[in-house]
Amino acid sequence: MSTLSRRTLLAGLGAATGSVAVSACLGGGAATKNAGKANNSKTIRLMNWEALEGSPYPDVFKAFEKDTGYKINYEFGASGDAYWPKTRTVLGSNNPPDIMRIDDDFVAYYASTGKLLDLRKNISASKLQDSDYYPAVFNNGKQPDGSIVAWSLGIQPRVIFYNKTMFKAAGVPLPPTTWTSDGWTWDDFLSAAKKLTVAGKRWGAAVIDDSGYEVVYPANNGGQGRWAKDGSSFALANAPDAQAVQWVADLTCKEKVQPAWSVLNQDQRGQQMFIAGQIAMMERGSSLVPFLQENAKDFEWDIAPIPAQKAQHTYGNQIDFCIPAGAANQKGAWKLLEYLTTMDGAKFFSAQGSMVPGLKRAAALIKPTSKPPQHIDLILDAVDNAILPGRVVQDEAAINVYRPALDPVKTCQTTAAKALGAVRKQVDSIVAK
Amino acid sequence: MVSLGTPHRTDASAATARRGRRRLGSLWPSRATGYLFIAPLVIGIAVFQLYPIGVTTYASFTQWNGLSAPVFTGLTNYKRLLTDDPTFRLVLKNTLFFMLGAIPLTTLVALGLALLTSQRRRGMSFFRMAFFVPFVANTVAVSFVWYRLFGGADGVLNNIVRGIGIHGPDWLVTSPWAMIAIIIASVWQGVGYPMIVLIGGLQAIPLTVYEASAIDGATGFRKFRHITLPLVTPSLFFVVLTQFITTFQVFGIVYVMTQGGPNKQTTVYLLYVFNTAFGEGQVGYASAMAWILFVIIGFATLVQWRLQRRWVFYG
Numbered sequence: 001m002s003t004l005s006r007r008t009l010l011a012g013l014g015a016a017t018g019s020v021a022v023s024a025c026l027g028g029g030a031a032t033k034n035a036g037k038a039n040n041s042k043t044i045r046l047m048n049w050e051a052l053e054g055s056p057y058p059d060v061f062k063a064f065e066k067d068t069g070y071k072i073n074y075e076f077g078a079s080g081d082a083y084w085p086k087t088r089t090v091l092g093s094n095n096p097p098d099i100m101r102i103d104d105d106f107v108a109y110y111a112s113t114g115k116l117l118d119l120r121k122n123i124s125a126s127k128l129q130d131s132d133y134y135p136a137v138f139n140n141g142k143q144p145d146g147s148i149v150a151w152s153l154g155i156q157p158r159v160i161f162y163n164k165t166m167f168k169a170a171g172v173p174l175p176p177t178t179w180t181s182d183g184w185t186w187d188d189f190l191s192a193a194k195k196l197t198v199a200g201k202r203w204g205a206a207v208i209d210d211s212g213y214e215v216v217y218p219a220n221n222g223g224q225g226r227w228a229k230d231g232s233s234f235a236l237a238n239a240p241d242a243q244a245v246q247w248v249a250d251l252t253c254k255e256k257v258q259p260a261w262s263v264l265n266q267d268q269r270g271q272q273m274f275i276a277g278q279i280a281m282m283e284r285g286s287s288l289v290p291f292l293q294e295n296a297k298d299f300e301w302d303i304a305p306i307p308a309q310k311a312q313h314t315y316g317n318q319i320d321f322c323i324p325a326g327a328a329n330q331k332g333a334w335k336l337l338e339y340l341t342t343m344d345g346a347k348f349f350s351a352q353g354s355m356v357p358g359l360k361r362a363a364a365l366i367k368p369t370s371k372p373p374q375h376i377d378l379i380l381d382a383v384d385n386a387i388l389p390g391r392v393v394q395d396e397a398a399i400n401v402y403r404p405a406l407d408p409v410k411t412c413q414t415t416a417a418k419a420l421g422a423v424r425k426q427v428d429s430i431v432a433k
Numbered sequence: 434m435v436s437l438g439t440p441h442r443t444d445a446s447a448a449t450a451r452r453g454r455r456r457l458g459s460l461w462p463s464r465a466t467g468y469l470f471i472a473p474l475v476i477g478i479a480v481f482q483l484y485p486i487g488v489t490t491y492a493s494f495t496q497w498n499g500l501s502a503p504v505f506t507g508l509t510n511y512k513r514l515l516t517d518d519p520t521f522r523l524v525l526k527n528t529l530f531f532m533l534g535a536i537p538l539t540t541l542v543a544l545g546l547a548l549l550t551s552q553r554r555r556g557m558s559f560f561r562m563a564f565f566v567p568f569v570a571n572t573v574a575v576s577f578v579w580y581r582l583f584g585g586a587d588g589v590l591n592n593i594v595r596g597i598g599i600h601g602p603d604w605l606v607t608s609p610w611a612m613i614a615i616i617i618a619s620v621w622q623g624v625g626y627p628m629i630v631l632i633g634g635l636q637a638i639p640l641t642v643y644e645a646s647a648i649d650g651a652t653g654f655r656k657f658r659h660i661t662l663p664l665v666t667p668s669l670f671f672v673v674l675t676q677f678i679t680t681f682q683v684f685g686i687v688y689v690m691t692q693g694g695p696n697k698q699t700t701v702y703l704l705y706v707f708n709t710a711f712g713e714g715q716v717g718y719a720s721a722m723a724w725i726l727f728v729i730i731g732f733a734t735l736v737q738w739r740l741q742r743r744w745v746f747y748g
Binding site: 081084085088089091092109110113114115260261262263265266394396397400404405407408410411413 | 498500585712
């Protein structure tokens with residue numbers, strides 16, 4: 001019988017650990033173990049940042065499972081910003097899900113790493129035509145080299161949610177019900193907000209707590225939003241963009257019609273205050289529609305266009321999904337993605353009203369119902385006026401520099417021009433990478 | 434003739450050898466059992482500590498985003514950290530601010546609570562438990578409660594002080610209030626453990642010493658100054674040392690309450706490591722930061738260990 005000394009055991013363990021560590025490093029955490037393997041599994045692993053309950057997915061997944069015989073294993077990744085590191089670790093692992101939600105801001109970055117499957121062949125094989133889709137949706141995942149690494153189910157355009165009851169009680173003219181600038185410019189918006197504000201009790205507007213303002217207001221002020229359209233530079237520091245950021249901050253600092261940043265900074269506080277009748281107007285994506293339908297019962301509310309300045313654009317979050325290059329069941333994943341973005345699946349999203357499906361025929365099903373908002377079809381106009389902003393590969397690294405710099409602007413301690421000018425060089429150097 | 438050089442193996446000695454083999458044989462299963470007992474720990478350490486240490490060491494010399502293969506860059510990460518990263522310097526400053534606030538405050542409050550609750554009076558065990566509970570409570574839950582308490586201009590705390598005519602600061606979105614809020618929350622959560630350690634130290638002081646001092650006419654504060662304090666210094670040393678190590682690695686409470694804001698004024702060391710590695714995808718660079726952290730903590734611990742001769746009294 002051979003003996004096993006402590007030294008031998010520890011040396012063995014050490015050697016094993018070392019080899020695993022080195023091999024893992026050399027492999028770079030590559031997620032290619034499963035890639036290319038034929039997989040006829042009827043189970044699809046899907047990861048998302050939304051809890052299934054209250055989302056539009058249960059009905060459409062049920063229909064998909066019934067129609068195709070596949071079974072979906074829904075994995076809740078993490079919510080909010082915590083999903084970002086989750087995305088990285090999952091894509092860096094050897095066992096990514098078959099299909100996963102991906103933040104539209106970071107698609108360009110992950111495309112550059114080669115971790116996402118190029119969907120062009122699938123799109124072509126499924127005979128999906130770009131003319132059937134909204135351009136802002138169809139082209140969302142398209143990269144400069146022509147590859148399409150993410151596929152959007154639809155868009156959640158930003159609009160103004162307003163408390164109609166409050167408007168009527170204050171004798172303030174209601175915002176327009178179509179996408180027009182008539183009577184709905186920045187000045188009109190501010191004027192309405194001032195009339196609706198009751199010092200210490202309620203505020204006329206809440207815009208600053210929706211990070212989309214960084215794109216919407218600069219773009220409407222003749223600027224470009226965060227990045228230049230070609231993704232070559234940090235545009236938010238340019239004069240028209242910084243002026244727009246300042247205008248939004250001044251709703252709190254100068255005009256006193258928006259709650260303090262310390263209040264709105266708290267998670268979901270703006271919408272809670274809206275429901276409590278403490279905020280008259282707020283800018284949000286259409287994803288808020290089901291939440292307000294469920295919770296805003298004590299007053300009448302509706303949606304209005306984004307106020308105009310030099311232009312009247314909006315910006316929508318895309319419901320992007322991707323198939324990891326290392327996913328085991330790429331066939332099933334595409335089957336699901338195709339289902340969700342063609343009529344069979346997309347019609348479910350139209351019925352729910354939280355987003356506009358990329359497929360125009362499905363989007364056309366969005367009609368006013370007995371439930372608020374009365375002018376739900378305005379979100380279709382919003383998609384027509386949605387811009388597709390410039391993208392940069394190092395998006396998160398750049399955001400991590402400029403967004404903290406805006407904190408003192410939001411708390412009225414400095415100006416947007418100063419704060420953004422101070423970090424321009426640093427952000428530009430990141431963007432240039 | 435019996436050779437002197439070669440021991441003659443008698444039947445008796447052969448039997449002894451057989452018994453010896455049987456003993457060795459019976460020893461093997463017991464040794465194997467021992468290895469099996471330590472295996473979970475050894476495997477745990479190997480997988481969750483040695484393996485990450487190996488990967489981190491290698492990664493710190495590479496440019497690696499955690500997705501693609503790492504590219505060896507030698508000492509570039511360390512050079513950049515020490516000479517070309519203003520955020521790193523800010524983060525060190527923030528962490529130092531936090532430590533200078535949290536360590537003395539936690540230690541003083543813990544000592545005060547230990548003195549109060551180590552008295553042999555009725556109900557003291559309840560108070561000890563009450564002060565210790567936050568330490569074992571979930572950090573995220575504790576942080577969220579404090580986040581709500583400080584929560585902005587209309588937070589619970591500001592609403593209370595408004596009642597007495599004080600306009601409280603915007604705690605979590607202005608500097609230095611955000612860091613002060615974190616220190617307060619951290620002290621509240623962390624005071625339980627050092628309190629228990631100090632209670633142990635206080636209870637180890639022989640009563641005879643106090644009795645002797647009483648005979649010599651020593652009063653309350655004199656007893657504390659000349660007996661309690663010197664004799665509790667070994668426990669105080671342990672408390673300060675462990676506080677130093679843990680406060681340098683504060684993460685959860687900051688992540689929940691401010692996420693490093695406003696304008697990175699509460700971005701502490703580990704949060705910066707986390708954001709750099711998992712947010713920005715600079716895993717190699719963040720690994721170098723982790724090693725610098727190890728060196729700082731190691732060096733500071735060594736210095737404290739040496740300095741203890743000057744103030745720690747082992748009786």
